[in-house]
Amino acid sequence: MSFEGKYNAKSPAVKRLMREAKELHDATDEYYAYPLEENLFEWHFTVQGPPSTDFEGGIYHGKILLPPEYPMKPPNIILLTPNGRFEIKKKICLSISGHHPETWQPSWSIRTALLALIAFMPTPGNGTVGSLDYSPIERQQLSKKSLNWYCDSCGKIADLLSYNKVKKPITEEEQHMLNTISLKGDVSISQDMPYLSNADIVEENELRHRNNINNLNAENEPEILNPPIEVISYSKDFLWSLLIAILIFAIILLLIRRLFLL
Amino acid sequence: MGDRTVQAKSTENTDVNQDELILQQQRRIEKEIQETISLVGEKESLKALESEYTEDDIYLSKARALAQKYSFFRRTRPDGNCFFRAFSYAYLEKLINNKDEYEKFRELARKSKENLVELGFPQFTVEDFHDTFMEVIDKVGGDTDNSYIELHKLFNDQGYSDYVVVYLRLITSGHLQREAEFYQHFIEGDRTVKEFCHQEVEPMYKESDHIHIIAMSTALNTGVRVRYMDRGAGTEVTAHDFPEGSTPSIHLLYRPGHYDILYP
Numbered sequence: 062m063s064f065e066g067k068y069n070a071k072s073p074a075v076k077r078l079m080r081e082a083k084e085l086h087d088a089t090d091e092y093y094a095y096p097l098e099e100n101l102f103e104w105h106f107t108v109q110g111p112p113s114t115d116f117e118g119g120i121y122h123g124k125i126l127l128p129p130e131y132p133m134k135p136p137n138i139i140l141l142t143p144n145g146r147f148e149i150k151k152k153i154c155l156s157i158s159g160h161h162p163e164t165w166q167p168s169w170s171i172r173t174a175l176l177a178l179i180a181f182m183p184t185p186g187n188g189t190v191g192s193l194d195y196s197p198i199e200r201q202q203l204s205k206k207s208l209n210w211y212c213d214s215c216g217k218i219a220d221l222l223s224y225n226k227v228k229k230p231i232t233e234e235e236q237h238m239l240n241t242i243s244l245k246g247d248v249s250i251s252q253d254m255p256y257l258s259n260a261d262i263v264e265e266n267e268l269r270h271r272n273n274i275n276n277l278n279a280e281n282e283p284e285i286l287n288p289p290i291e292v293i294s295y296s297k298d299f300l301w302s303l304l305i306a307i308l309i310f311a312i313i314l315l316l317i318r319r320l321f322l323l
Numbered sequence: 324m325g326d327r328t329v330q331a332k333s334t335e336n337t338d339v340n341q342d343e344l345i346l347q348q349q350r351r352i353e354k355e356i357q358e359t360i361s362l363v364g365e366k367e368s369l370k371a372l373e374s375e376y377t378e379d380d381i382y383l384s385k386a387r388a389l390a391q392k393y394s395f396f397r398r399t400r401p402d403g404n405c406f407f408r409a410f411s412y413a414y415l416e417k418l419i420n421n422k423d424e425y426e427k428f429r430e431l432a433r434k435s436k437e438n439l440v441e442l443g444f445p446q447f448t449v450e451d452f453h454d455t456f457m458e459v460i461d462k463v464g465g466d467t468d469n470s471y472i473e474l475h476k477l478f479n480d481q482g483y484s485d486y487v488v489v490y491l492r493l494i495t496s497g498h499l500q501r502e503a504e505f506y507q508h509f510i511e512g513d514r515t516v517k518e519f520c521h522q523e524v525e526p527m528y529k530e531s532d533h534i535h536i537i538a539m540s541t542a543l544n545t546g547v548r549v550r551y552m553d554r555g556a557g558t559e560v561t562a563h564d565f566p567e568g569s570t571p572s573i574h575l576l577y578r579p580g581h582y583d584i585l586y587p
Binding site: 072073074076077080084130132133164165166167168169170173232233235237 | 443444445447448449451452455481482483485486489493521522525526527529
């Protein structure tokens with residue numbers, strides 16, 4: 062991996078990512094992540110399904126997209142291996158959870174993001190954007206299947222984790238973060254919303270920073286940029302509330318009829 | 324009863340969409356600000372401030388009062404980091420021709436990393452911010468005209484500039500946590516000092532309140548005078564010194580929600 066020369070090595074973001082690449086260089090049994098050779102701002106990762114859950118024994122692969130403002134802004138995670146908890150090929154981001162508001166902190170890192178992902182897998186999806194609520198059996202089946210999953214650029218993912226490394230313990234600080242953070246689908250760049258012109262430009266800029274990203278993932282990229290799933294989940298929400306409204310209205314009508322016609 | 328359920332459900336729904344619209348708008352505003360206002364601007368005469376308020380009597384009289392006491396000001400980008408950015412720029416600028424204080428500050432900055440790691444901040448990333456912070460301090464330590472140019476350049480380079488802000492946020496958070504017993508009284512709601520730091524101090528773009536200013540100035544052992552310019556009664560721009568009773572070595576102008584640098 063030699064990024065010198067290609068990037069401005071003086072830029073703090075570049076320095077930071079090279080440091081992180083070095084820190085994560087050796088695989089552990091929990092996670093492994095590295096930048097693509099062509100692009101320091103796009104990483105691939107592999108994580109082990111958390112033990113004693115439906116994901117136990119599973120191995121999941123995905124991409125991490127770093128915004129040009131990293132580490133001021135959080136990384137985005139995209140899962141590629143079907144898992145039954147998160148939609149695949151769709152940006153999910155570390156974000157504020159309802160009960161303990163907590164926002165991304167620059168002192169967190171890609172390791173933090175991966176730990177958060179692992180910790181977050183067994184939590185209920187509750188229909189939030191980007192979440193799936195598959196049954197335990199379906200998830201267990203997917204976890205078995207995941208061992209044969211193959212990434213075009215990394216190969217067979219089951220071979221990527223290392224089982225003889227002593228893992229770095231989770232610090233108190235990290236534990237605090239894991240208790241408060243949440244992951245959800247990225248809603249900020251959805252295409253179905255009005256007033257999009259600027260968000261599009263932002264997205265474009267973001268892409269310009271990542272060399273070659275389009276050539277590399279020609280088949281995946283359009284889906285990531287125009288998540289059609291979101292449209293569905295929004296109209297689904299809307300339909301549900303409409304349905305409930307109609308039902309309640311009908312009940313009230315029946316009650317009124319009963320009261321006045323008796 | 325039924326109606327209320329329906330209502331509750333539908334507000335919940337619009338809330339989600341509202342959040343998104345707000346996010347969209349926030350990004351739009353952010354971008355506009357980014358394009359029009361540099362992170363730290365050039366020195367301007369206070370006449371420029373007066374001309375902003377030709378149609379606003381209260382502010383105009385206060386801008387005039389300010390011009391009696393100060394001759395120049397320097398704008399910073401209103402991105403929620405303005406207090407930290409203004410503070411560090413003004414302070415480093417002042418240190419350029421004050422060798423003794425510069426050395427003292429450099430020593431304090433050098434030691435600050437261990438303090439943060441002891442408090443439980445992740446060593447790996449703290450080191451990253453600290454290295455860049457020290458690099459900036461070293462680059463402006465020349466005591467020459469070139470140092471001023473270098474300072475201005477570094478603070479307008481988003482990468483360096485934001486790294487300085489992050490590190491100052493960490494120092495502020497570290498100070499608050501070490502003196503948690505004292506600062507607990509200033510925190511509203513039932514949050515601990517640690518929670519407050521995680522939510523209001525460490526994340527970027529979070530605006531600064533009095534508590535941030537007190538902690539920052541105490542931690543760096545540097546007095547700061549803030550001039551308040553708002554719709555309050557009178558024609559004076561009230562001064563407030565942090566920490567209380569200190570001799571101010573830098574001066575900031577506060578207008579609701581924003582800090583700029585002032586020069587006597």
